[in-house]
Amino acid sequence: MLALSRKKDESIIIDSNIEIVVLDISGDQVKLGIRAPKHISIHRKEIYLQIQQENTMAAKVPLTEEKLVELKNKLKKI
Amino acid sequence: MEIKTRNFGTIEIEDDQILTFEDGIPGFEKLNKFALINDKKDYPFAFLQCVSDGDISLTIINPYDLIKDYSFEVDDTLIENLGQIKENNLAIYVVVVIPDNIEKITANLKAPIIINIEAKKGIQVALRNDNYQIKHPVFNELLACLSTEEEEIC
Numbered sequence: 001m002l003a004l005s006r007k008k009d010e011s012i013i014i015d016s017n018i019e020i021v022v023l024d025i026s027g028d029q030v031k032l033g034i035r036a037p038k039h040i041s042i043h044r045k046e047i048y049l050q051i052q053q054e055n056t057m058a059a060k061v062p063l064t065e066e067k068l069v070e071l072k073n074k075l076k077k078i
Numbered sequence: 079m080e081i082k083t084r085n086f087g088t089i090e091i092e093d094d095q096i097l098t099f100e101d102g103i104p105g106f107e108k109l110n111k112f113a114l115i116n117d118k119k120d121y122p123f124a125f126l127q128c129v130s131d132g133d134i135s136l137t138i139i140n141p142y143d144l145i146k147d148y149s150f151e152v153d154d155t156l157i158e159n160l161g162q163i164k165e166n167n168l169a170i171y172v173v174v175v176i177p178d179n180i181e182k183i184t185a186n187l188k189a190p191i192i193i194n195i196e197a198k199k200g201i202q203v204a205l206r207n208d209n210y211q212i213k214h215p216v217f218n219e220l221l222a223c224l225s226t227e228e229e230e231i232c
């Protein structure tokens with residue numbers, strides 16, 4: 001991994017069209033500004049990981065015939 | 079074409095059911111072809127069955143069947159690969175997770191799947207706003223949706 005030190009208001013450029021600016025530093029929190037072409041999707045890493053995890057989970061626990069029947073039975077009781 | 083699946087046994091897939099996800103789906107980035115299985119008997123559920131790996135199938139649901147005022151905005155550029163989206167070629171689904179205790183069912187409202195059903199292309203996008211959760215409990219909404227449906231049948 002490349003490590004660079006930057007101060008507030010300094011930035012880095014990736015691949016000539018993505019710029020990441022350090023907007024603010026406060027305690028252990030850094031506020032970043034990102035300029036990138038619009039088709040580049042940018043997410044907090046943990047959100048992307050959670051979506052990956054959720055899809056993997058959804059694929060692992062399929063909707064079975066039994067579950068669908070159970071659901072419709074629950075409905076009848078109400 | 080015929081594919082062997084874990085959940086549905088061997089099934090026949092028509093070409094026009096097959097959707098291309100150019101970037102895959104998060105968690106399955108290398109898999110691009112998913113068949114949309116949308117049988118009335120499974121309502122309100124539908125499935126995205128991976129064409130190249132029979133073990134992988136996601137249970138999905140039309141979010142508007144559960145939450146009438148579900149709404150979101152995405153940048154046009156994020157979905158430009160889908161082709162021109164119009165009211166009559168747009169389908170939206172969310173992925174559901176159904177644990178053993180079915181009452182704990184959740185839907186990922188934070189990351190809807192947007193499909194151009196004409197162009198047969200889809201993408202799952204992550205919404206920037208925090209109105210919706212990745213694990214949004216939807217059991218009550220599901221019951222409400224199923225009970226309206228039963229009334230309609232009667």
